[in-house]
Amino acid sequence: MDRNSRFLLRSLRKYYKSCAPPMPHRFTRREFGFMFFDREMMQRHTSFGTQDELRRFLISQVPRHSYYSTAYYRRPGAPTMDEKEWLGAELIFDLDADHLEGAGDMTYDGMMSRIRGEMVTLVDSFLMGDLGFREESIQICFSGGRGYHAHVTQDDVLTLGTHERRELVDYITCSGMNIDWIFPVDHRLVGSAVVAGQTRRNIAEIRRIPSEDSGGWRLRMRRGLMEVVEDVCTMEPAALKRAYPSIKGSGNSSLLNLQGRLIPVRDSLFEKDDMSLLNKRDQELLVKIMKEDKSRMMAGEVDKPVTPDIKRLIRLPGSVHGKTGLRVSTLTRDELGDYEPLTQAVPDVYTDEPVKVTMRRPYALRMKDERFDLAAGETEVPEYAAIFLIGRGEADFGHASEREELAR
Amino acid sequence: MDHVLLARYPFLKASAEFADSNDADIESLIVSPSYAEARKRGMQRVLDAIEHHKVSEVSLTSDYACLMEVLSYPYARILVSSVDDRFLTRRYALAEATRMYDLLKGDPAQSVPVSKELEVRSSIDGSSRISMPFADYLRYSCLLKAAEWKLINTELKDGNVLMERDRFGRVLQTALQERIESELPLKVPDGIRKAVRQDVDRVTLRLGEMKNRLSPTGGEGMNPEYLPPCIRAILANAQNGVNLPHSARFALVTFLHALGTDYDGIIALFSQSPDFDEAKSRYQIKHIIGELSGTDGYTPPECSTMKTNGLCFEPDGICNGERMNHPLTYYRRRSGTARKAP
Numbered sequence: 001m002d003r004n005s006r007f008l009l010r011s012l013r014k015y016y017k018s019c020a021p022p023m024p025h026r027f028t029r030r031e032f033g034f035m036f037f038d039r040e041m042m043q044r045h046t047s048f049g050t051q052d053e054l055r056r057f058l059i060s061q062v063p064r065h066s067y068y069s070t071a072y073y074r075r076p077g078a079p080t081m082d083e084k085e086w087l088g089a090e091l092i093f094d095l096d097a098d099h100l101e102g103a104g105d106m107t108y109d110g111m112m113s114r115i116r117g118e119m120v121t122l123v124d125s126f127l128m129g130d131l132g133f134r135e136e137s138i139q140i141c142f143s144g145g146r147g148y149h150a151h152v153t154q155d156d157v158l159t160l161g162t163h164e165r166r167e168l169v170d171y172i173t174c175s176g177m178n179i180d181w182i183f184p185v186d187h188r189l190v191g192s193a194v195v196a197g198q199t200r201r202n203i204a205e206i207r208r209i210p211s212e213d214s215g216g217w218r219l220r221m222r223r224g225l226m227e228v229v230e231d232v233c234t235m236e237p238a239a240l241k242r243a244y245p246s247i248k249g250s251g252n253s254s255l256l257n258l259q260g261r262l263i264p265v266r267d268s269l270f271e272k273d274d275m276s277l278l279n280k281r282d283q284e285l286l287v288k289i290m291k292e293d294k295s296r297m298m299a300g301e302v303d304k305p306v307t308p309d310i311k312r313l314i315r316l317p318g319s320v321h322g323k324t325g326l327r328v329s330t331l332t333r334d335e336l337g338d339y340e341p342l343t344q345a346v347p348d349v350y351t352d353e354p355v356k357v358t359m360r361r362p363y364a365l366r367m368k369d370e371r372f373d374l375a376a377g378e379t380e381v382p383e384y385a386a387i388f389l390i391g392r393g394e395a396d397f398g399h400a401s402e403r404e405e406l407a408r
Numbered sequence: 409m410d411h412v413l414l415a416r417y418p419f420l421k422a423s424a425e426f427a428d429s430n431d432a433d434i435e436s437l438i439v440s441p442s443y444a445e446a447r448k449r450g451m452q453r454v455l456d457a458i459e460h461h462k463v464s465e466v467s468l469t470s471d472y473a474c475l476m477e478v479l480s481y482p483y484a485r486i487l488v489s490s491v492d493d494r495f496l497t498r499r500y501a502l503a504e505a506t507r508m509y510d511l512l513k514g515d516p517a518q519s520v521p522v523s524k525e526l527e528v529r530s531s532i533d534g535s536s537r538i539s540m541p542f543a544d545y546l547r548y549s550c551l552l553k554a555a556e557w558k559l560i561n562t563e564l565k566d567g568n569v570l571m572e573r574d575r576f577g578r579v580l581q582t583a584l585q586e587r588i589e590s591e592l593p594l595k596v597p598d599g600i601r602k603a604v605r606q607d608v609d610r611v612t613l614r615l616g617e618m619k620n621r622l623s624p625t626g627g628e629g630m631n632p633e634y635l636p637p638c639i640r641a642i643l644a645n646a647q648n649g650v651n652l653p654h655s656a657r658f659a660l661v662t663f664l665h666a667l668g669t670d671y672d673g674i675i676a677l678f679s680q681s682p683d684f685d686e687a688k689s690r691y692q693i694k695h696i697i698g699e700l701s702g703t704d705g706y707t708p709p710e711c712s713t714m715k716t717n718g719l720c721f722e723p724d725g726i727c728n729g730e731r732m733n734h735p736l737t738y739y740r741r742r743s744g745t746a747r748k749a750p
Contacts, residue, residue, distance in 0.1 A: 082691075132567020157543050160543060160547075168546075168559065170558060171558075171559045171564070174560065176558045178555055213535075215563035215565030217561075217564075
């Protein structure tokens, strides 16, 4: 074990001596898994009968990463999945910075506040909104690393299988939507004429707009359409095309013409709940924007493979993430709103005592209301910051020069 | 409850109670001459399932006719259980469920008691649509593959899916199908098994004919001459002890399984592989052919998937022919048993 690992191990042991993690719901039915500082292999198939057993394990072994199964098993400690016998699993939604475009260029802080915003949308609009989960059946968790999890423990979702859970992912991320179900086409007789003895009927195709009392994506798309109509009526063509890339092929004058036709009828659209006041081309243009741009903008984010995996190990709340030193923390929805991991997920047992570190590269950090603008090279930072920096590989423990001297 | 209703929905608890109240026990159902009508109709239910995917209608003009109809249901279940063939069980379950769906279309008021019986939680919302918890909806909608059943294409509000009655009927159909599949086979005591043997034999015969009609091999064993080049190459590799990638094993196992090769036949081919580990292979093969989950297992990959996986070896003239998109189609075409789906 190198000096960095030894320092982190000491810090984590101090944490585990100070408190025991709360046990997951029905913990005797769970499999636990651990990764260590000094071993490559993950230890799996572990189960604990009491909280004290787990605590003693954490203090003596000091795992770098601790996980538990979202699944409940009849025999969680059995070595194969067959013998474990799956009984059910929490419904998990995972949001991680991995999916963020340009995450590499963002500060940890900036990244985390973006993810937090996505988590708020996921919880408010989808989990507590459309899916109707009550707040007490959702456990929100800061992962200790670069993301958040939501664990849902409502009884009737525990036995949902992989396919069923994938449907939830598709729902949230707006995948597989049938736009012709959202805005169905009505065929309406708008007139008829007798030509050469034969009646010719004039049929118009009219897109319906979902009503205010509809549900699911129909209602979401109705509200989205209101915003799109507002934008089309008020924005310059160039700005409009930037906002809605699907129409970037349209000419500026044709967008201005559309604006001219849309402004007088915009309110009637949502009173009549259809697009009968627009010509076919205008209708289809709006539908195209809704389908290709707006629906994606309204979709929620989740890490797609996580939710359908019903036998997954996930970070144990109350344990410490070995690459940040931050506590895997459960939060209420209210707490999530302004959650600052670099303040609130720092264990109290980490001190302000200065620790010598050698920065590998310059790094800026705001932690526990302190700003650190660190240049590459030797410096001293409070213990809590040292744990974070060393864990993330931004710094090495101790001063390199002293070690070289010692070596000489 | 109205006797006609009990006869139309014979899986209801009330229907079984109606039979009980008429002193119709299993014993007499099997042997008594007064229930010959019920046995005949029970047989019909099963044969309809085999041949038409749907249990046919009968007229229910008297209490007697209703009782016979109610009793024909347990008799049909005894027959299906005695044959104990998963293909038949599934076809029968589908046929009973389809019949119920058709009946509900003309009789929407019954969807409420039926859903209670099937333990499908639901209620009628203000606008006379049906509302059901999404978790229940998903259990059944996932069995229906069409995009219109995807959750995103439903009106989901506060955790409930709202739908028209007709769609709810399809949900109930799936629920009944699931229910029957999970209940059958019943344990049939030897005495009863003996008593119904003649009828069971008739069902078995008709079932065999139907299976042959549907099978790619026309009911005969697999003929290696008809194998498509891709499968032939993988098979040759397996037999020569070449270590196969997972996708190749999967393709081979699913293909052989589709042609009716059983577990023993498949494992025999793999035992020549250099890293042959019977315990591991057993698990993998049984998983793929569905023995572990009690399902039909996976279907063999189509040509495009085989190409993606780099398993399309030396395609021949038939491969390059028209409408050739699946290795099984190749086999059918070669063996000349390709015919229009019944």
